Amino acid sequence: MKRTLGVLSVAAILLAVLSAAQSSDGLLQGRYRIILMNGNTVEGDVTQRPDGSYLVENANGRKGITVTVRKAEVRQVVPIEEAKGADPAARPGMSMGVTSARRRAIQDSEIEEILLGIKANVDPEAIGVKREDMMAPLPLDEASVAEMVRLAGSDKKLVTDHFVMVYTGPDKAARALLTRLEAVWRWNVRFIEMNQLPARRPEHKLEIYFFHTFDEFVAHAKTAYGTDVSGGVLGYYRPDSNRSHFFEMATYPPVARRLEQASQKGVPARDGRQLRNTVNRWVEYQNIEVIQHEAGHHIHFNIGLFPMNGLERESGIPRWLVEGTTMLFEFPPNESGAGIGTINHKRLYEFRNQTAGMRMGANEWKRFIIDDTIWFTNAYGFSYPIGWALVQYLWKEHREDYSRYMREVFGREPDFRMTETEREAEFEKFFGRVDDAWVKKFRAFVERLRFMKSRLPPEIF
Incomplete structure (x- = not known):
């Protein structure tokens, strides 16, 4: 699909590099605009970390708002002075893949103001x-x-x-x-x-x-x-x-x-x-x-986004995709108050407890992905946290492929049907073959997620 991101000339790139402020250890530090891989931008007082990530303070003009941008999310870093020429189509915005790096009570109104800056090209x-x-x-x-x-x-x-x-x-x-x-x-x-x-x-x-x-x-x-x-x-x-x-x-x-x-x-x-x-x-x-x-x-x-029969067994869209995508918008009360793909600690807790000691290898995961019977019969326990974990992984670790996959299935009519073989081929087209190596990467991602018990709902029954 076409992208409309602007491109710096070679001369402009050299100028940006030569004029960039650096700390004594060679890491960037100063006022920068970061252009993300998805076309969004975030700017502010930037400090590059040794691992290649960027700490952005006062993000997009919001005093006290600090975000961390991972190295893999970055397309380009431009000093604020050169940013105007770097991407005429870009405007300040905060990628929803960016997570808060400072504990601070942020109101919904502030989040909405930040979200208004997001403009996909x-x-x-x-x-x-x-x-x-x-x-x-x-x-x-x-x-x-x-x-x-x-x-x-x-x-x-x-x-x-x-x-x-x-x-x-x-x-x-x-x-x-x-x-x-x-x-x-x-x-x-x-x-x-x-x-x-x-x-x-x-x-x-x-x-x-x-x-x-x-x-x-x-x-x-x-x-x-x-x-x-x-x-x-x-x-x-x-x-x-x-x-x-x-x-x-x-x-x-x-x-x-x-x-x-x-x-x-x-x-x-x-x-x-x-x-x-x-x-x-x-x-x-x-x-x-x-x-x-x-x-x-x-x-x-x-x-x-999905056909009207997306919750039915006969749907041409896998149930885990329908529910898992919806769970990107499901979050418990926390200091951020909002966010697409915010860690849902309840689902994470359920997933870890549910799959502890359970052997879900490549074959089991493949069945879950291509056969909705697994979802409807809860063959692996409660299906929702498994669906959440799968979509959370694709959203966070394979964002571009997830977007391409969503564009592939977008607008399918209720009478659209796929065989399990076709569904497997479609999934592999975007995310690769579901084998032991694939499952190992997925499990490693879930294990890296920081679980906070304080974010669970209180027990009252």
Whole structure:
């Protein structure tokens, strides 16, 4: 695929090299713009480390924001003075593959401001609709919303640029949920740009139910779909109705019982406060994880990233790719607050515990990749953390190939089918043969990930 990155002349390169400030040990130090392999840029006060990575302080003009850029992610380093001539098309931006190197409480608003700088240099013939069109408000399907109101038994509605919500609870909670959903929308638009995918604009605003109680949530599923969700479902997206469904997590019966226990007579005030705080942290965690996972599916199917039957066994897209990609947008509460591909410590914990002592060699991994039966039968245990680990590896270690793979599958119709042999050949086309050496590299990557127990949701049951 064509790239539109600018290229320095030989003279400009020599000038940049000769004028670059260096420390006594020959490493770069000073004001630089780093042009990344994916076309994004990050600039600031740069210090090159002995391992070849770069520490960038005050990244993209944000005082106090420090990021680390790995050597393998760098296409070019240009002094700020020469940067204007280095790449006319480039503008400051922070690669989503860059991780924070300084512990600091960053607000969502700050992250959004940084994300606004990301601008992929895409082949104009392959971008589909323009980014401005993806961010422009979607039209409202009045008839469909009227049906939602009837089924929910509530005429309370909230409308944002890309979503419409019918809800039965407090206005404040509904507004907070819609704010989070709009953030997930923006991150997905950024994801499309980063992977140079030909975006599709949905026909209408995406429709959301938000119920005040778990009982309302369960009753609606029974009435609208004839489905029982009382067995622990915390939220879901239905491709057939093209709607997502959530509820106030504090009303989930096991949670409600714990909150009630905290207020019972005889419970010391200190113990009650501690229990309520623990329960509230669990609710906060689940609100982020569940909402962003299901909203990820909702958005992905409506912008054409995956076919509408992507969650079905017969889909032409492997289930691990659909779920694993969605889990790139699923993150626990932490000081960064957001990020595509942020380490999900819960999934990492589940993966390590689940696969400890289990022999998953090349043959087992190949079956997981090409045969969705493995996913649906949980043949290797709980499939989600395995799918997360696989996509996390491809996203972090094989970013360009992952992008090419996504462009290959983008926009496939629901009736598209592949044999296992074809699916294996397609995977190997981008990521190589799944043999013992491949699995060894994958396992080494997962083992390098730093697990932080403090990022797990608290245990309340």
